[in-house]
Amino acid sequence: MNHLVEEMSAKALKLGIPLTVQLDLTYRCNERCVHCYLDHEDHGEMTTSEIKNLLDQLAEAGVFFLTLSGGEILMRRDFFEILEYARMRSFCVKLKTNAVLIREKEAERIRDLGVESIQISIYSHRPEVHDAITKMPGSLKRSINAIRFLRSEGLRVTIANVLMLQNIQDYPGVRALGSELGVEVTIDPTITPRMDGDRSLLDLNIDQVALERVFREEGLVENAGESCAPPSGPDDEVLDSLPCSAGHTACYVSPYGDVYPCVQFPLPSGNVRQDKFLDIWRHSPQLNEVRSITLRDLTGCSHCSNLKSCTRCPGLAYMEGNMRGPSIQDCEKSFVRTGIQSVNLMSKKSGGAGLVQIQSVPAMATAASA
Amino acid sequence: MSEKCYVARSTKIAARMMGDEMMIMLAPDSTLFTLNEVASVIFNAADGTTPLEVIVAERVCSEFDVELEAALKDAEHVVKELAGHGVLLVSDEPITPPLAFAQVAR
Numbered sequence: 417m418n419h420l421v422e423e424m425s426a427k428a429l430k431l432g433i434p435l436t437v438q439l440d441l442t443y444r445c446n447e448r449c450v451h452c453y454l455d456h457e458d459h460g461e462m463t464t465s466e467i468k469n470l471l472d473q474l475a476e477a478g479v480f481f482l483t484l485s486g487g488e489i490l491m492r493r494d495f496f497e498i499l500e501y502a503r504m505r506s507f508c509v510k511l512k513t514n515a516v517l518i519r520e521k522e523a524e525r526i527r528d529l530g531v532e533s534i535q536i537s538i539y540s541h542r543p544e545v546h547d548a549i550t551k552m553p554g555s556l557k558r559s560i561n562a563i564r565f566l567r568s569e570g571l572r573v574t575i576a577n578v579l580m581l582q583n584i585q586d587y588p589g590v591r592a593l594g595s596e597l598g599v600e601v602t603i604d605p606t607i608t609p610r611m612d613g614d615r616s617l618l619d620l621n622i623d624q625v626a627l628e629r630v631f632r633e634e635g636l637v638e639n640a641g642e643s644c645a646p647p648s649g650p651d652d653e654v655l656d657s658l659p660c661s662a663g664h665t666a667c668y669v670s671p672y673g674d675v676y677p678c679v680q681f682p683l684p685s686g687n688v689r690q691d692k693f694l695d696i697w698r699h700s701p702q703l704n705e706v707r708s709i710t711l712r713d714l715t716g717c718s719h720c721s722n723l724k725s726c727t728r729c730p731g732l733a734y735m736e737g738n739m740r741g742p743s744i745q746d747c748e749k750s751f752v753r754t755g756i757q758s759v760n761l762m763s764k765k766s767g768g769a770g771l772v773q774i775q776s777v778p779a780m781a782t783a784a785s786a
Numbered sequence: 787m788s789e790k791c792y793v794a795r796s797t798k799i800a801a802r803m804m805g806d807e808m809m810i811m812l813a814p815d816s817t818l819f820t821l822n823e824v825a826s827v828i829f830n831a832a833d834g835t836t837p838l839e840v841i842v843a844e845r846v847c848s849e850f851d852v853e854l855e856a857a858l859k860d861a862e863h864v865v866k867e868l869a870g871h872g873v874l875l876v877s878d879e880p881i882t883p884p885l886a887f888a889q890v891a892r
Contacts, residue, residue, distance in 0.1 A: 420818045424809055431805055480802040480809055508800030508811040530798040530813040572816065 424480075428665045429658075433478035434697055436666040438679050441467070441498065442487040443671055447514050447550040449537075451580050451620050453610045454487065461671040464494040466689065468501050470669065473693040475505040485512035485679075487671070496525055503529045510535065512576075515562035516555055523565035533572040535602075536563060539582075541589035549582055563597050573599040579630065580607055580620040587630070605630055606745065609735050611682050618745070627752045644753050647724040654723060655712040659730045663706035667697065677706050681731030683739070706730070706739065715741045716760040722750040726758070793841075793865055793874050794834030794881040801829070810873055819873065824850060825864050832874055834881035838865060 428435035442461055443454045462470065474482065482502055489495055489511060502509050511526070515536045518526070526534065536559055540546040546556035566573050575597075577583075577590045587603055594601035605627055609615045622630075634640050658664055663677035663685075670676070673688040675696050685703045686696030697703065709730070712718050715738065717728060727750070732743035742760035751757050757765075795801070800811040808826035810819040821829055824846060831841040842861045847854055868874040875881055 418818060420820065424804065424818075424820070427804055427807075433804060435804075475802070478802060478804060480800065480804070480811075503797075503800075506799075506801045508813075530800070532800065532811060532813050532816060570814065 425661070425665055428478070431478075432698065434474075434665060434667055435479065436481040436483070436661065437474055437479045438483040438485055438666075438668045439467075439470070439474075440485050440487060440669070440671050440679070441489050441492050441495065444491040445486060445488040445514075446491060446516060447488065447552045447555060449539075449550050450582065451549070451578065451607050451617055453608055453617065455610075455612065456487065459672060461492075462673050462689070464497060466673070467494075467498055470673070470688050470693065471498075471502055471505050471507070473688070475507065477694045477697060480508055481510065482507035483510045483512060488517070489513050490517040490522070496529075499526075499529055499531070503531075508532050512537075514550070514555065514559055515566075516552070516558040518562035518565060520565050523562070523569045523571070526566065527569035527571055531571065533574060534566055535574045535576050538575045538577055538590055538593070539580075540586040541593040542586060545583050545586055549580075560593070560597070563599060567598055573597070575599055575601045577601055577603045578607070579603060579605040579622055579626075581622060582620070584622045584626045587636075591636075603630065603636065605749075608680055608732065613735065615735075621745075624748070624752050627749065631749075631753045643725070644755075646754050646756055647722060649721045650711070650718065650723040655718060656710055659709060659711060659714070659728065662730055663703045667703070669693075675700070675703075677703060678731050680729060681706075681734055681739075683731075683734055709740060713740055716758070716763060717742055720759040721756055722747075722754055722758050725754065726750045790878055791838040791862070791865070792834055792836070792877050792880050793828075793832040793838055793869075794877075795829065795832050796872055796875055799873055812872060814872070817871065819868075819871070824860070825868075828861055828864060829868070829874070834875070838862070 425435060443456055444458055445456050484499065490513060499509065509531050511531055511534045513534065513536060538546065538559060539549045543556045547553050563573050575590065575594050577587055579587060591601050605622055607617055607621045610617060631637060632640050632644055637643055662681050666678065668676045668679040669688065674684055675686045675688060676682055677685065683702050683706065685700040688696065711723060717723055726746060728746040729743050730739055732745055733739055733741050736743060744760065744764065747758040747761045751761060798813045800813065802809050803826065806823045808821040808829055810821065827845050827849060828841055831845050838861060839858060842858045843854055846852065846857045846861065865874055865876060869876045
């Protein structure tokens with residue numbers, strides 16, 4: 417991270433400012449990706465005026481980095497009206513899109529509005545693989561055309577390449593495509609559960625052998641050797657640090673106005689249709705609970721030797737049942753990376769009680785077992 | 787710099803006050819800047835229609851204990867530097883930006 421951004425993040429944390437917000441404008445989408453965690457039905461999206469009012473509130477709250485995402489953002493007919501309003505309120509706007517609806521005219525408009533960057537999902541360089549994942553014939557061609565339009569306007573584009581069983585062989589091809597198009601490629605080997613808690617999507621995750629290959633590939637991971645080295649155990653500085661920025665300097669707002677610590681952390685913390693954003697940000701018991709947690713408080717993790725380099729996601733931990741517990745998905749990633757089993761993985765395998773917190777034993781049960 | 791110097795915020799930037807500093811991100815190359823309190827006042831007042839001298843006299847000298855001549859010299863230096871990075875537009879005539887940016891919140 418740029419040192420000035422780090423400095424600003426530290427200042428935002430100190431001042432209690434939500435520096436970064438992801439706002440999903442819609443869950444509707446023109447693709448039907450096999451790994452998507454969303455329900456694409458419209459259950460009552462915020463209107464244009466509700467979103468403009470929210471943007472006013474976010475600006476007043478000090479939000480600087482605004483990610484507009486979905487669903488597919490261009491499914492909203494008022495998308496450019498919202499984007500123009502966001503830019504008039506001086507947000508640093510990043511867009512996440514599949515880009516199939518972006519042609520020359522849209523690319524030019526995005527450039528004129530001073531968007532900072534556009535992240536586009538590309539699953540493979542091969543149409544038969546990409547289109548099978550999006551379930552939209554012709555989608556790869558249209559997304560690539562859009563990248564060319566955006567690049568010709570001088571815009572910064574990033575390809576997001578999510579890896580799953582269907583496309584694990586193709587990331588070198590996507591990287592080559594990125595080089596040809598002059599854009600950065602980021603690779604994410606994590607498939608997350610659906611927001612409603614359905615965990616069946618996790619079956620799409622790549623296996624450990626493939627994950628190990630990804631983690632250890634020089635050129636793909638910066639300092640792969642260092643990143644995969646067995647970490648030193650947790651020290652006080654690490655134990656007193658925060659799990660991540662969710663709820664601290666960042667949060668997520670759904671198309672229905674629900675506020676969560678992060679898009680991957682579906683802990684309902686308020687709704688901007690009922691309360692002012694800043695009141696939710698400052699006073700939500702849920703966000704305040706998230707803020708109260710340091711790494712020292714985490715079950716198992718606090719004495720795990722992988723803690724220092726672990727990418728534990730508090731949201732995934734929450735979806736596994738305990739925001740103070742482990743994210744086993746991340747334990748598994750740490751194990752693949754460092755070769756050291758995490759405390760929670762060992763506990764899980766031995767059937768230990770590390771993940772269960774018993775607060776009291778009813779007298780009847782004690783008597784019956786005696 | 788001409789006596790009638792007009793300054794306007796570029797439409798390609800993002801900006802937000804954080805505490806007493808202004809954060810600015812330049813969209814074309816994602817360069818991040820921070821401005822101190824005085825520079826933030828000038829930046830916020832750069833509406834393209836108020837001459838720099840008036841901004842300095844009415845906003846800077848009234849808020850900070852500084853002489854007009856010294857403040858104007860510093861302001862011209864700041865404006866030149868920010869214009870060089872594309873953060874501000876400078877002209878000897880009033881500037882009407884294509885997108886009417888609201889004053890930066892906070």
